[in-house]
Each structure stands twice: as structure tokens, then as C-alpha cells.
Amino acid sequence: MNLDRVNAIIDVYGADPACSLAILQEIQQENNYLPKDALELVSQRLSLPRGHVYALATFYRTFSLKPMGKHRIKICLGTACHVHGGPTILETFERALGIKAGESTADGNFSLEACSCLGACAQAPFVQVDNDPHNQVTPVRVTEVVKQYAAPDGNGKGA
Ligand code: FES
Structure with missing residues (x-):
């Protein structure tokens, strides 16, 4: 996934950690999964521990860490x-x-x-x-x- 696009999504939410779920949802919707580099960027930009972002990404059924079909x-x-x-x-x-x-x-x-x-x-x-x-x-x-x-x-x- 183009990381410029991830940055644009994060910018829409003002890089607010309280919006982390919404940000992950948008990335998932656009890409059909959550690429590792996108999760890293979310972690950096929202100043959230990497483990926290991965915990969100793996807890909710709506998210996938593997490419999903259409x-x-x-x-x-x-x-x-x-x-x-x-x-x-x-x-x-x-x-x-x-x-x-x-x-x-x-x-x-x-x-x-x-x-x-x-x-x-x-x-x-x-x-x-x-x-x-x-x-x-x-x-x-x-x-x-x-x-x-x-x-x-x-x-x-x-x-
Ligand atoms: S067991 Fe409840 S929908 Fe299948």
C-alpha cells in the first residue's frame, strides 16, 4: 500500500490516537488488509506502541493481516x-x-x-x-x- 495514502488517512484524523480504530478501518477498506508497513506508520504517527496497534489489528475480526479477496x-x-x-x-x-x-x-x-x-x-x-x-x-x-x-x-x- 502506498504509504502516502496511509499518511493522508492519518492526517484526516489529525493523528489522534483516539481515532486509531477508524484509521485502521479505512486502511483495511482501501487495501483489503492491513500491511505491516502501514501498521508501523500508524504506530509512529499516533505515538502508540507497536504492540498496541498489532493488538487492535488482531483483536477485531474485521481486520486481516493477510491480503483478502475482493x-x-x-x-x-x-x-x-x-x-x-x-x-x-x-x-x-x-x-x-x-x-x-x-x-x-x-x-x-x-x-x-x-x-x-x-x-x-x-x-x-x-x-x-x-x-x-x-x-x-x-x-x-x-x-x-x-x-x-x-x-x-x-x-x-x-x-
Ligand atoms: S451459530 Fe449462530 S449464526 Fe451460526
Whole structure:
């Protein structure tokens, strides 16, 4: 990531340590992850210990220290989803995308994550792609979801 851009984001917040989360969120949004050099710069400019910045970056699920795909697929493996076939849904996504949970596709289009409860237990097995909910997902629906988000418009709203 261009560190000039990181500096510009930090400048918007006046290099205020109280805004560290907002700054990290903007960096994550623009870059799809938090590069190490960006975290170092945030630490320096906000006069925060490096360990504190890394603690924030690793505590919140929204952040990633690894490059993420354009679309983040989160498979819930909480209790309700586990009971209703969540592991099968995860395996089906893994086969469809050719990656394991925690990885991204080579084309940078998808990341796959196994998650604890996403708060939609009545819709188990539940999957979230970016901010879109996918309720009571079946293995057949997995293929449809992958096609939907691989569409040329890339917004996941269908071709
Ligand atoms: S257990 Fe999956 S949404 Fe709660």
C-alpha cells in the first residue's frame, strides 16, 4: 500500500490516537488488509506502541493481516450452524474455490473464513458474503453463491 495514502488517512484524523480504530478501518477498506508497513506508520504517527496497534489489528475480526479477496465469504461454524451442516457447507465452498478456510483465491476474488456464531442462528447454516446474508445455505446454493459473486459486475448482485 502506498504509504502516502496511509499518511493522508492519518492526517484526516489529525493523528489522534483516539481515532486509531477508524484509521485502521479505512486502511483495511482501501487495501483489503492491513500491511505491516502501514501498521508501523500508524504506530509512529499516533505515538502508540507497536504492540498496541498489532493488538487492535488482531483483536477485531474485521481486520486481516493477510491480503483478502475482493469478496469475503464467512461460513458460520457456531453450534446451531454446526448441527445444521455448516462443516459440509464449508467443505463445499473449499472444493468450489480450490482453497481452504483462511486462504484467498489466486485471482484475488474470494477469501474463505470459518467463523464462530454470526448472530443468525435461526438461519443455520448461515453464510455471509461481504455484508450480504445467505440463509439456510445448501450445497447446491454454494455453487450459485460462488457464481453470483464471480459475475463480471463483481457486486454479488447477479449477472
Ligand atoms: S451459530 Fe451460526 S449464526 Fe449462530
